[in-house]
Each structure stands twice: as structure tokens, then as C-alpha cells.
Amino acid sequence: MSDMRLKVAIAQCVEGFALDVAFEAGSGVTGIIGPSGAGKSMTLGAIAGLSRPQSGRIVLGENVFVDTAQGTFIPPERRRVGYVFQEARLFPHLSVAENLDYGARRRGTASGMSRMEVIDLLGIAPLLDRRPHRLSGGEAQRVAIGRALLAAPQLLLMDEPLSSLDIRRRREIMPFIEALHRRLDLPTLFVSHNIDEIVRLADRVVVLHGGHVAASGGVAEVLNRLDVQSLILGEDGGAADPATIIEARVARRDEAYHLTELDIGGATLTVAELPLETGAPVRLRLHARDVALATERPSGLSIQNVIEAQIASIRPAGTSQLDVELSVGTNLRLYARITHRAAARLQLTPGRPVWALVKSVALASDTNESAHSL
Amino acid sequence: MTDWGGWLSPGEAQALWLSLKTGVVGTALSLPPGIAVAWALARGRFPGKFALDGLVHMPLVLPPVVTGYLLLLLFGHKGPLGHFFETHLGFTLAFNWKGAALASAVMGFPLLVRAIRLAFETVDPRLEAAARTLGAGRMDVFASVTLPLVMPGIIAGTLLGFARALGEFGATITFVANIPGETQTLPIALYSALQTPDGEINALRFVGLSILLAVGALGASEYFARAQQRRIRGHR
Numbered sequence: 001m002s003d004m005r006l007k008v009a010i011a012q013c014v015e016g017f018a019l020d021v022a023f024e025a026g027s028g029v030t031g032i033i034g035p036s037g038a039g040k041s042m043t044l045g046a047i048a049g050l051s052r053p054q055s056g057r058i059v060l061g062e063n064v065f066v067d068t069a070q071g072t073f074i075p076p077e078r079r080r081v082g083y084v085f086q087e088a089r090l091f092p093h094l095s096v097a098e099n100l101d102y103g104a105r106r107r108g109t110a111s112g113m114s115r116m117e118v119i120d121l122l123g124i125a126p127l128l129d130r131r132p133h134r135l136s137g138g139e140a141q142r143v144a145i146g147r148a149l150l151a152a153p154q155l156l157l158m159d160e161p162l163s164s165l166d167i168r169r170r171r172e173i174m175p176f177i178e179a180l181h182r183r184l185d186l187p188t189l190f191v192s193h194n195i196d197e198i199v200r201l202a203d204r205v206v207v208l209h210g211g212h213v214a215a216s217g218g219v220a221e222v223l224n225r226l227d228v229q230s231l232i233l234g235e236d237g238g239a240a241d242p243a244t245i246i247e248a249r250v251a252r253r254d255e256a257y258h259l260t261e262l263d264i265g266g267a268t269l270t271v272a273e274l275p276l277e278t279g280a281p282v283r284l285r286l287h288a289r290d291v292a293l294a295t296e297r298p299s300g301l302s303i304q305n306v307i308e309a310q311i312a313s314i315r316p317a318g319t320s321q322l323d324v325e326l327s328v329g330t331n332l333r334l335y336a337r338i339t340h341r342a343a344a345r346l347q348l349t350p351g352r353p354v355w356a357l358v359k360s361v362a363l364a365s366d367t368n369e370s371a372h373s374l
Numbered sequence: 375m376t377d378w379g380g381w382l383s384p385g386e387a388q389a390l391w392l393s394l395k396t397g398v399v400g401t402a403l404s405l406p407p408g409i410a411v412a413w414a415l416a417r418g419r420f421p422g423k424f425a426l427d428g429l430v431h432m433p434l435v436l437p438p439v440v441t442g443y444l445l446l447l448l449f450g451h452k453g454p455l456g457h458f459f460e461t462h463l464g465f466t467l468a469f470n471w472k473g474a475a476l477a478s479a480v481m482g483f484p485l486l487v488r489a490i491r492l493a494f495e496t497v498d499p500r501l502e503a504a505a506r507t508l509g510a511g512r513m514d515v516f517a518s519v520t521l522p523l524v525m526p527g528i529i530a531g532t533l534l535g536f537a538r539a540l541g542e543f544g545a546t547i548t549f550v551a552n553i554p555g556e557t558q559t560l561p562i563a564l565y566s567a568l569q570t571p572d573g574e575i576n577a578l579r580f581v582g583l584s585i586l587l588a589v590g591a592l593g594a595s596e597y598f599a600r601a602q603q604r605r606i607r608g609h610r
Contacts, residue, residue, distance in 0.1 A: 075506070077506050078509075089504040091501060093523055106509035151508045151509055
């Protein structure tokens with residue numbers, strides 16, 4: 001593990017928007033999440049050296065990039081910070097191979113991965129002779145990632161690299177990014193406004209809002225906070241249902257039915273077979289809209305994931321719906337979104353024991369985008 | 375020269391050669407400052423940008439005679455710059471082909487700058503930012519990203535400026551007069567032929583020559599611009 005630690009504490013004001021952030025990031029992937037206009041790209045720009053903070057310090061390991069008190073400002077070309085932008089930004093007058101070699105020619109050979117390895121990992125060997133305008137969005141973004149990696153970075157910044165792609169391209173490129181993070185020992189900041197991407201990729205998360213750090217820490221710990229969820233989802237937070245991120249483990253594999261049972265801490269969830277060994281960690285995201293409630297243990301039901309829970313609190317979500325907070329075991333919280341009428345007819349009140357029926361689970365696993373729970 | 379002797383009179387060959395020489399030299403010399411000014415106008419933020427823009431476009435809107443007379447005042451034997459060149463650098467511009475080259479350069483400059491400036495404005499600064507994160511310094515980025523991307527504009531601007539230089543008349547005749555073999559370029563030779571009794575046939579030959587040259591320059595401009603476009607963005 002590299003001990004490169006990024007320390008950022010900067011203030012910057014551009015066209016009336018005030019950015020004032022302080023956070024640290026170590027090895028692994030640090031997700032930076034927040035609604036648009038939170039200052040995510042501006043923060044990355046300052047770290048890369050594309051903009052100059054009015055005050056503060058940016059330090060990576062031993063290298064001081066910016067220290068306004070000392071008058072230090074290292075230009076971007078001498079920072080060794082790889083930057084993957086929202087748009088691929090490939091040079092249109094160069095071939096894919098020449099684009100890949102642009103940084104490598106200037107920085108010497110990369111210490112981490114060889115050219116061959118990068119090309120192989122990103123699956124871009126067949127594209128080398130093409131011009132950027134002949135690439136699809138996903139292909140271009142993969143080349144852009146390769147180009148950044150081959151410039152021998154000590155820190156990788158990824159600024160919503162998936163947001164300009166449609167869902168199919170996203171699915172196509174996500175495994176490459178995951179493989180990259182597993183393969184590389186490179187501190188990475190991954191910016192997104194999409195909770196699922198962060199849940200899937202990040203080890204830690206920094207939440208930005210209005211130019212400030214609203215929260216930071218472990219992914220599940222931070223993103224399970226309802227105040228953080230509504231910050232990220234913004235104005236329509238009421239319409240979007242709360243979700244719980246669960247750090248689960250593979251408890252058992254049911255080879256006969258091709259199922260995998262996950263221990264979510266106090267309960268078991270059964271999902272379609274995962275290519276993971278018993279004991280392997282899996283991060284799940286459970287949406288309130290995918291949880292139904294029953295006041296008695298249901299029988300004769302195709303939904304197999306029935307979890308014993310207790311109602312912790314009930315709060316309105318819009319005019320016709322409610323979010324019911326459930327406690328499962330000692331420290332797991334789930335949410336169920338139901339209608340006012342259902343709550344009234346079932347006489348749901350805090351403290352009442354219920355059964356939560358889980359209709360589907362979003363898996364933040366390596367292979368499946370999501371899996372239906374069984 | 376001698377090859378053309380068969381179908382061009384010595385006077386015609388001389389005028390054609392002079393036009394090409396003053397046009398090429400004038401355009402070549404105005405290219406580096408032209409690129410610099412175009413870059414400053416497209417990207418720069420500095421006081422006096424508006425004034426610079428106006429100054430560059432001045433030859434386009436001033437009567438050429440005025441431009442020629444201003445050149446004479448500045449670069450003539452008694453002009454401040456002309457005097458400086460004569461005493462310190464040992465060469466004169468007034469009444470010789472170098473002066474004609476300067477006049478054609480000044481007159482072609484606005485067109486050259488305009489085309490290159492437009493090209494600079496189409497270059498996405500985000501590409502340049504990406505290049506800097508890949509380890510390229512400012513000058514390196516300019517040479518390896520910006521310049522190749524504005525190359526179609528540079529070629530178009532150069533040929534446009536050159537075509538304009540070929541047609542230069544008013545400023546040239548005012549600044550360096552009408553000296554056969556020295557400053558008598560095609561348009562001026564055509565003008566002289568028209569002043570001569572029974573010179574219409576000669577004049578028509580000069581007209582034909584001018585048209586051939588202009589069409590050739592425009593054709594070359596189109597060809598090179600297309601080739602560059604293809605190189606950068608592929609078939610359109």
C-alpha cells in the first residue's frame with residue numbers, strides 16, 4: 001500500500017461561488033459526492049493545478065502542490081496528478097496510440113503499470129490506430145483513462161467519468177474501472193453525483209454541499225445518514241426514497257438452487273448466485289421502495305426475503321406516502337416506503353414488530369449491476 | 375524564367391515574378407506576428423486589446439492610398455523607421471521590391487489574422503488543460519495541441535493573405551511607386567498597360583495572368599484546408 005496521503009484545505013472564490021473545503025484522502029478510492037454546483041469539479045481542478053486557490057494548502061505525500069502562505073504553486077505539468085474528465089478530451093489530431101503516449105513521452109515510463117498492461121486491462125488494443133472521432137463514448141473514456149494512467153500519476157482524479165455515457169456504456173465501462181482500482185495501488189478521488197457509483201467503487205466518501213464538506217468517512221456510515229441523502233438528492237429529496245447501504249458478507253452458497261445467502265448483520269438475504277467465496281464482503285443498497293411490510297409473518301409468498309423488524313419511526317414522504325424506519329437486530333436500519341392508507345389500515349405505530357419483505361436488492365458487487373432478491 | 379519566355383513577354387514575366395516574390399516574402403514575414411496577434415486577440419485578456427483589434431483591421435477599412443502614404447511617412451528615406459533601418463541595418467524599403475513586400479504584407483495582415491484568430495477560438499481550452507495534466511508545459515501544449523488544431527486556419531489565413539497581397543495596388547503604388555522590374559507588380563503593370571495607347575491587348579494578358587494566379591491560390595487554399603480537416607476530424 002502506498003502511503004501517499006492527500007491533504008487538502010483550500011478556499012477559492014470564483015464568480016460568486018465560494019469553495020471552502022478541507023479533507024484528507026489516503027490509498028484506495030475516495031468518493032466525492034454532492035449535487036451539481038457543490039464544488040466537486042472545482043476541488044479537483046485545484047488539486048490538479050488547473051486553478052489557483054486564493055488561500056490554503058494542498059499536499060500529496062511529501063510534495064507541497066500549493067501553499068499560499070509560502071507562495072508555493074506547482075504548475076499542473078509537474079504535479080503527477082492524472083485527471084480523467086467528464087468528457088474524454090482526447091486530442092482529435094492524434095491517433096489513440098499517440099493519445100496514450102502523450103503523457104508517457106513527457107513523464108517517462110510509468111512506474112505502476114506497463115503500456116501493455118494498461119492497454120490490456122482497458123481492452124483498447126483494437127482501437128490503437130483509430131482517430132478519436134471514430135470511437136464510441138465508452139471507448140473514448142477508456143482511452144482517456146489509459147492516457148491518464150500512462151502519464152505516471154501519483155494520484156488519480158476521476159471527475160464523473162461515467163456521467164456523459166448512457167446506461168449501456170456505463171455498464172460496459174464500470175468493470176474496467178473496478179478492475180483498475182483492484183489492480184492499482186494508486187490513491188484515487190472519484191467524483192460522482194450518483195450514490196450507486198460511489199457505493200460500488202469507493203472505500204471512503206466525502207460529501208460536498210454548497211462549497212463545503214458536509215460529511216466524510218466510511219461509505220455506509222456517511223451515506224446512511226438521512227440528512228446526507230437529502231443533501232445529495234437535493235430539492236427532490238422527498239420524492240426520492242431513502243436507501244440503506246449494507247456491508248454484508250457471503251454467509252452460504254446454495255449450489256443446488258444457484259443462490260447466495262448474505263449475512264447483513266442480524267438477518268439473512270438470499271440473492272441470485274454471486275461468484276464470491278463464503279466470507280467475502282459485498283456492499284448492498286436497499287431502497288425503501290423495494291421493501292414492503294406485513295404485520296404477521298406471511299406465508300404462501302414468493303418473496304423469500306422476509307426480515308423480522310421493529311418500527312422505529314414513521315415520517316411522511318409527500319402527500320400519499322410514508323417512510324417507515326425499521327430496526328433490524330441491534331444496529332441495522334432499513335426503510336420501507338408505503339402509502340398513508342396502508343399505514344392506517346395496518347395500524348402501524350412506532351415500536352410495533354413487523355416483517356419486512358425485500359423485493360429487490362441493488363448489489364454493489366463486481367459482476368452484477370443489480371440482482372433481484374429471492 | 376526562361377521556360378516561360380515562349381509565351382510571356384519579358385515585361386510580363388518580370389511582373390509575375392515580382393508579384394510572386396513580394397507576395398511570398400510579405401506573407402511569410404507577416405505569418406509569425408500574425409499568429410501571435412491572432413492568439414492574443416482570441417485568448418488574451420489585456421488592456422488595449424480593443425485598440426490592437428482596431429489597428430490590425432485598419433488597412434481593411436482605410437483607403438489603400440492612405441495606408442501607402444502612411445507607410446511612406448514611416449518607412450520613407452526621411453521617415454523615422456525608414457531612417458533607422460537605413461542607418462542601423464543598412465537597407466531601405468522605399469521604392470524597391472522590399473517596400474512592395476511590406477505594403478502587401480500590411481494589406482494582407484487583417485485577413486491573415488482574422489482567419490487564424492477564428493481557428494484559435496474554435497480550439498477547446500479544455501484540451502489544453504488536459505495536456506497540462508499529462509505533463510506538458512505551456513509552450514509544449516501550444517506546439518503539440520494548439521498549433522496542430524489551428525493549422526487549417528493558419529493555412530487558410532496564409533493563402534488568403536497571399537491572394538490579397540497579389541492584388542495589392544493602391545498602397546504599393548503610393549509607397550514604392552511604379553518601377554518596372556523593381557516595384558511593378560501585376561496589378562501595377564496592368565494599370566501601366568492601360569495608360570499606354572493601344573495597350574489593351576497587353577492589359578488583357580495581365581488580366582488573364584492575374585485571374586490564373588488568383589484561382590490557383592484559392593484552389594490551393596481549399597485543397598490544403600480540406601486535407602488538414604481530414605487529418606484532424608476525418609472525412610466529413
